[in-house]
Amino acid sequence: MPGSPAEVKLVSNAMANATRRKIMAMLVEKDRTHEEIEKTAGASMLDYHLQMLQQAGLADVKEGMVSLTEFGKNFMETKAEKPAEAKADLKGTKPLQVTEVRQLLPCIADASKFRIIARAEPALGGALKLLEPLFPRARYSERIGALIIQKGNILITLYSTGNITLTMIGSEDEARAILEGLKETINEAIAKGVTPVPRERVKVDHTEVYKYLPKTDCKICGEQSCYSFAIRLVGGETALEKCTPLLEPRFATSLETLRALREYL
Ligand code: SF4
Structure with a gap:
């Protein structure tokens, strides 16, 4: 199972590509032949994509068959979730x-x-x-x-x-x-057995948003600093997507948190 930062990076890089994500989705259903994958994901650079998945420990290729490793299965398990039909109250809900x-x-x-x-x-x-x-x-x-x-x-x-x-x-x-x-x-x-009453929304201020920004003051977002970006984001004058450095794998958790915080702005 990947553990070191270098190994984690291999997984992030492997899953950053749409073709490789498509291959992983196919493998969740069942093991596939090389030809089956080629038909759906295309022949272009297929060996390279499979190599990336193997290096990341997500998939195995043996005698022309491609399958998910145990780690690959666990990884995909956390990705594939489906919305459930809404319920009106908690009646009949069993303790967790x-x-x-x-x-x-x-x-x-x-x-x-x-x-x-x-x-x-x-x-x-x-x-x-x-x-x-x-x-x-x-x-x-x-x-x-x-x-x-x-x-x-x-x-x-x-x-x-x-x-x-x-x-x-x-x-x-x-x-x-x-x-x-x-x-x-x-x-x-x-x-x-009663549904909790709706609560007041928590307010998030710019100092909290700032904590999760890259703090490089690179100005890519069009602002003079990360701090001014945080102020304008909280004021609804800019969008989180403008801070493209957040897309780097090392900021993945910060981006996840910022997306959650954005719901309270
Ligand atoms: S693009 Fe992101 S990292 Fe760069 S200054 Fe703006 S908020 Fe900071």
Whole structure:
């Protein structure tokens, strides 16, 4: 399993290309022959793309058959989540249990921190959206069917399928403590059986946005500094997408956090 920053970079580079993402999506369904992949993903540079996936430890090629490695399967598991049908209340929702906690990869932004994957049973499905008001900083994403909760630097993504990812975690024990707190908060609401009342939106100020910017003052965004970019972003006078340095793999976690914070602006 990839662990060092260099190995993490190989994974990021491998998944940064649309053809390679397409190949990975095909392999999630089943192992494929070289020819099958060529028909769908095209012949152009196919060997190079497969080599990139192999180097990243995501896929294996043996005797003309291409398959996902165990790491590749785990990696794709965290990507493929489907929105669930919305529920009107918490009636009939069963209490949550955390059944699995695994350390996946060091975070791209900070190699001393980890990305953790966990699993909760039963899956909350459409009831998940109703739980958004329970957390001071949380938003439900219809697109991925997940509740995204911010706790300091840590982002917790709870999918309606029961999968959970946590970023910027210091240790597995820290992850377990966070998940225990999450479980207690959710189960308390389920036990009451009433849908939490909508809460007031938390306001995010420019100093918090600034914390997650690259702080290079490169001016690519058209502003004189990252600080002035943060002020204008909070004021609705510019867009996060204008800071293109954030697309670099080393800022992936910061970008994820900024996208979550943007929901509160
Ligand atoms: S593009 Fe990003 S890193 Fe560069 S000055 Fe603007 S906010 Fe800072």
